[in-house]
Amino acid sequence: MKRQQESSRNSDDQRFRERLLTWFDRHKRDLPWRQDRDPYRVWLSEIMLQQTRVEAVREHYLRFLKRFPTIKKLAAAREPSVLAAWSGLGYYRRARMLHAAARKVMGELGGKFPRTSHELRALPGIGRYTAAAIASIAFDEPVAVVDGNVERVLQRLSGRRIGGEDVWRRAQELQALERPGDFNQAMMELGATVCVPRQPKCLLCPVSDLCATRGELPGADKAIRQRKREIHYALDCRGDSVFLVQRPAALRLMPGMWELPEVAITDASSPVHLTLRHSITVTDYRVGVIAGPAPEITNGCWIAKSRLTKLPLTGLARKILRSASII
Numbered sequence: 001m002k003r004q005q006e007s008s009r010n011s012d013d014q015r016f017r018e019r020l021l022t023w024f025d026r027h028k029r030d031l032p033w034r035q036d037r038d039p040y041r042v043w044l045s046e047i048m049l050q051q052t053r054v055e056a057v058r059e060h061y062l063r064f065l066k067r068f069p070t071i072k073k074l075a076a077a078r079e080p081s082v083l084a085a086w087s088g089l090g091y092y093r094r095a096r097m098l099h100a101a102a103r104k105v106m107g108e109l110g111g112k113f114p115r116t117s118h119e120l121r122a123l124p125g126i127g128r129y130t131a132a133a134i135a136s137i138a139f140d141e142p143v144a145v146v147d148g149n150v151e152r153v154l155q156r157l158s159g160r161r162i163g164g165e166d167v168w169r170r171a172q173e174l175q176a177l178e179r180p181g182d183f184n185q186a187m188m189e190l191g192a193t194v195c196v197p198r199q200p201k202c203l204l205c206p207v208s209d210l211c212a213t214r215g216e217l218p219g220a221d222k223a224i225r226q227r228k229r230e231i232h233y234a235l236d237c238r239g240d241s242v243f244l245v246q247r248p249a250a251l252r253l254m255p256g257m258w259e260l261p262e263v264a265i266t267d268a269s270s271p272v273h274l275t276l277r278h279s280i281t282v283t284d285y286r287v288g289v290i291a292g293p294a295p296e297i298t299n300g301c302w303i304a305k306s307r308l309t310k311l312p313l314t315g316l317a318r319k320i321l322r323s324a325s326i327i
């Protein structure tokens with residue numbers, strides 16, 4: 001009986017792989033990092049895609065590659081140039097780690113990019129998920145990836161609230177040994193485009209008849225409650241320059257990046273020049289920009305407008321300067 005159950009599960013797993021890969025071959029999105037399997041490009045895309053939407057990454061990926069087409073060029077760059085090229089993507093720690101890893105590959109490893117998930121994890125900024133993604137896509141290592149999308153798909157498929165190591169184990173059992181990179185991308189693609197968090201499109205799902213829940217897993221999709229905050233900045237332009245401040249190097253979030261000086265709402269007595277919205281993880285900001293100096297801010301610098309695009313600006317500073325037609 002036990003043997004029978006096992007063999008039916010194995011054949012279901014095999015059908016799952018075949019259906020998923022056939023669906024992926026037909027429906028995968030045309031993304032710039034899917035043009036080849038060059039490890040540097042795969043790595044760059046995986047780092048950019050961490051906590052960032054595919055659509056936001058597309059343009060930044062191409063721009064970054066134009067600026068640093070090879071790992072050698074990236075390793076030779078100065079950190080401010082790397083941060084400037086990353087500007088607008090947020091989570092700048094990723095750019096710093098990417099740069100440090102490029103230097104490690106070109107220095108300590110003599111230019112040889114690691115080829116296994118185990119070796120990749122020794123590079124700065126590469127954890128279990130990213131190592132598995134790069135090793136499977138660029139080097140065909142049959143190692144599964146688990147991100148939020150894959151976890152959700154596996155929970156719905158099985159009808160069980162599996163988590164932690166169990167999800168990794170189940171993903172590894174399902175892995176298609178002959179096409180591991182495509183399989184991993186297909187799992188993530190299914191979660192991102194069909195088995196989506198709120199209303200899964202089960203009618204379009206290639207594996208719906210193998211799915212235990214067809215989307216009805218009670219309580220599976222906890223809506224994340226967004227916090228709301230109001231914040232004001234001062235936009236002070238004189239001649240060809242703008243007044244900006246640099247975030248302290250010791251900050252955990254965006255250290256060393258440049259931004260407009262923040263003003264307390266009570267100080268924002270000047271009329272609001274423009275308003276915009278900005279979201280960072282679970283916080284939605286309503287941003288008011290006043291025209292004129294920020295009272296009591298003395299630690300900033302006047303920066304020539306022509307230098308702004310070369311400066312590592314925070315995403316919000318870039319947005320404000322764009323909205324004000326300064327860059």
Ligand code: SF4
Nearest residue numbers: 195202205208211215
């Ligand atoms: S049938 Fe629906 S819930 Fe199940 S895997 Fe497909 S999209 Fe997700």
